[in-house]
Amino acid sequence: MTVVRESLIKNSKKEKLLDNENIRALLLFLLSLGIFLLFWEMGAKLKLFSKGMPTASLTIKELWYWVTHPFYKNGPNDMGIGWNLLISLRRVAIGYTLASLIAVPLGILVGISKVAFKAFNPYFQLLKPVSPLAWLPLGLYIFRDSELTGIFIITIASIWPTLTNTAFGVANVDSSYLNVSKTLGASRWRTIFRVIIPAALPNIISGLRISMGISWLVIVAAEMLLGTGLGYFIWNEWNNLYIPNILVAIFIIGIVGIILDQIFAYLEKLVSFGKS
Amino acid sequence: MSSSYLSKKSTVTIDRVNDTQISLRHISKIFPGRKGWLNKITGQASSDFVAIEDINLDIEHNTFVSIIGPSGCGKSTLLDIIAGLSTATAGEVLINGQVVDKPGPDRGMVFQNYALMPWMTVQGNIKFAVETVFPKMPAKQQQRVIKENIQLVGLTGAENKHPHELSGGMRQRVGIARALAINPQILLMDEPFGALDALTRGFLQDEIERIWEQQRKTAIMITHSIEEALLLSDRIVMMTKGPAARIDEVLEVPFPRPRDRTTVESHPDYLKLKQEMEDHLYRETRAVEAARIG
Ligand SMILES: Nc1ncnc2c1ncn2[C@@H]1O[C@H](COP(=O)(O)OP(=O)(O)OP(=O)(O)O)[C@@H](O)[C@H]1O
Numbered sequence A: 001m002t003v004v005r006e007s008l009i010k011n012s013k014k015e016k017l018l019d020n021e022n023i024r025a026l027l028l029f030l031l032s033l034g035i036f037l038l039f040w041e042m043g044a045k046l047k048l049f050s051k052g053m054p055t056a057s058l059t060i061k062e063l064w065y066w067v068t069h070p071f072y073k074n075g076p077n078d079m080g081i082g083w084n085l086l087i088s089l090r091r092v093a094i095g096y097t098l099a100s101l102i103a104v105p106l107g108i109l110v111g112i113s114k115v116a117f118k119a120f121n122p123y124f125q126l127l128k129p130v131s132p133l134a135w136l137p138l139g140l141y142i143f144r145d146s147e148l149t150g151i152f153i154i155t156i157a158s159i160w161p162t163l164t165n166t167a168f169g170v171a172n173v174d175s176s177y178l179n180v181s182k183t184l185g186a187s188r189w190r191t192i193f194r195v196i197i198p199a200a201l202p203n204i205i206s207g208l209r210i211s212m213g214i215s216w217l218v219i220v221a222a223e224m225l226l227g228t229g230l231g232y233f234i235w236n237e238w239n240n241l242y243i244p245n246i247l248v249a250i251f252i253i254g255i256v257g258i259i260l261d262q263i264f265a266y267l268e269k270l271v272s273f274g275k276s
Numbered sequence B: 001m002s003s004s005y006l007s008k009k010s011t012v013t014i015d016r017v018n019d020t021q022i023s024l025r026h027i028s029k030i031f032p033g034r035k036g037w038l039n040k041i042t043g044q045a046s047s048d049f050v051a052i053e054d055i056n057l058d059i060e061h062n063t064f065v066s067i068i069g070p071s072g073c074g075k076s077t078l079l080d081i082i083a084g085l086s087t088a089t090a091g092e093v094l095i096n097g098q099v100v101d102k103p104g105p106d107r108g109m110v111f112q113n114y115a116l117m118p119w120m121t122v123q124g125n126i127k128f129a130v131e132t133v134f135p136k137m138p139a140k141q142q143q144r145v146i147k148e149n150i151q152l153v154g155l156t157g158a159e160n161k162h163p164h165e166l167s168g169g170m171r172q173r174v175g176i177a178r179a180l181a182i183n184p185q186i187l188l189m190d191e192p193f194g195a196l197d198a199l200t201r202g203f204l205q206d207e208i209e210r211i212w213e214q215q216r217k218t219a220i221m222i223t224h225s226i227e228e229a230l231l232l233s234d235r236i237v238m239m240t241k242g243p244a245a246r247i248d249e250v251l252e253v254p255f256p257r258p259r260d261r262t263t264v265e266s267h268p269d270y271l272k273l274k275q276e277m278e279d280h281l282y283r284e285t286r287a288v289e290a291a292r293i294g
C-alpha cells in the first residue's frame, strides 16, 4: 500500500512541471509568438505583404526606442509616446470619473424605484446603442474646444454600462437580505447604505469595468479627430506614412488596456466574497 | 423528579389559559392570480390561489411550537405573516393583544438559507443586527452583547471570518446568534436545519435545546423532521395539505425538560406520538400525490 502511494507521489512530482496547465500554456504562447514573428520577418523581407510593411525587427527596434524615450517634446507633432499616453489617460480619467459620479447614484435611484425605472428606461435604451463618436460634432459645436469635447465623449460613452449594471444590481438584491433588514426594522436609509449598495457592489464594479473598457476604446478613436493623445499619435504617423510607429502605438494601447482591465478584475474579486 | 414535573405541568396548563402571547385569528392568505386580457391572450391567466384558510392558534409565553405539514401546504406563508414579511388576506395576528402587521425586532427570524450578508464578517453580521435594533446602546455594551451571543452558539474564534469561509452548520449558528442578539420575545425559524447534513443537524438541534433551556423564549419552528419536532417542541401543529390548508391537529408533547435525545426517545409516549405524526404526514402527502395524478 505505502509503496504504491509513494510511487504515486513521486510520479505526480515528476509530471508536475509539464502537466501544469500554466506552464504548458506559456510554452504554447511563446511558441506561437516565435512562429508569428518569424513569419512576419520573413514575409516582410520577401515582400510577400503590401508595400511599406515593416519587418518585425524594425518594429521591435522602434518599440524599444519609444519605450526608452517616453518623455521628450519637440512641438505638438513630435512628442514622446509617454506624454501622449498621459494626455489620453488624463482625458479618460476626467471623463470616466464624471460619468461614474453620474451613473452610480442615478443607477441606484433607478434600481430602487420601479417608477423611476419605468420613467427613465426609455432614455437609456435609446441612447445606449448610439456610437459615442456620433456625439463628436455636437461636442465640438457646444464646447468649441477639443479637450472638453474629448472629455464629453468619454463621459457619454462610459455612462451607460455603469448605469444599467448598477440599476440591475440594485433592483435584484437577494430578497433574503432585504427580509433580514425588514425583520430588524432597519430604516430605509440604513437598508440602502448597509444592505442594498454593498449587495449590488459586484454588479456596480463590473459595470465600471465595462465602462472603463469602452472609454479606452473610444478615446483613441476620438483623438484621431482631436489634437493630441495616443489616437492623434497614430493619426500623425499615418500622415507620415510610417507604419512601424502605428504598430508600436497599437501595442502600447493594448498593454495599457490590459492593465486598466486588470485593476477592475482585482476590485471585482475583492467584493465577490466567494461568489464568482 | 417526575412528581415535581407533574405538578409543574398542571400549573403550566392553568397558566396557559390566560397567558396567550401570540394569537392567530382566522388567518387566510390568497395569492392573486394573473388576470386581464393580456394574460388571457398569452394564455398565462391563472385563478386566485388560496394557500391557507382560517388558521386559528393561540401560543402561550415560553412555549416551543413546531409546525409540520406536507411540502407546499403554506407553512412558510404562515410564518412570514407572523413575521410581518407578508400580510394576511384576512384575519389578524395579535402579539400580547396588539395587532401586528409589520416586521419588528420583537420577533427574531432564522432563515433556512441563513441569509447572512456575505460582505460582513460573523461579527459584522451580528453587529448589524444589534446596531439596527439598539442604536442608542453604548458601543461597549453592544460589543459585549455580540461577544456573548457568539459564545452562546459556539463560534468563538470565527468572529472575523466571512460567511463563505464557514460550513453550513457554522453559518446557521451565525444566523441563530444574529436572531438572539436582538433579544426578541419570539424566535421564528423556517426549516432552520433543512439545508444541513444529518450529523450537523443533530448537533444544532442539541444546541437549540440547550439555548432554549437557558432563555425559554417563545419559539415557532417549521420543520419536516418528526424527530426534530419531538425533541424540541412543547406543542406540534400539524397542517393539512394545500390548497386552503388548515390546522389539522395540535399535539401536546409531554416530555420533561431539560431534554436530550436518549431520554426523549425512551419516554413511554414517544413512539405513540411519532406514530401519530407519521400517519398524519403519510395521509396528507398521499393525498397531495393523488391530487397531482388525478
Ligand atoms: N408569491 C406567491 N404567489 C403565488 N403562490 C405562492 C406564492 N408564495 C407561495 N405560493 C404558493 O403557496 C403555497 C404555499 O407555499 P409555502 O412556501 O408557504 O409552502 P411551505 O409549506 O412552506 O412549503 P415547503 O415545505 O416546501 O417549504 C404553495 O403552493 C406555493 O406555490
Ligand SMILES: [Mg+2]
Pocket (backbone or CB within 6 Å): B075, B076, B077, B190
Ligand atoms: Mg417553506
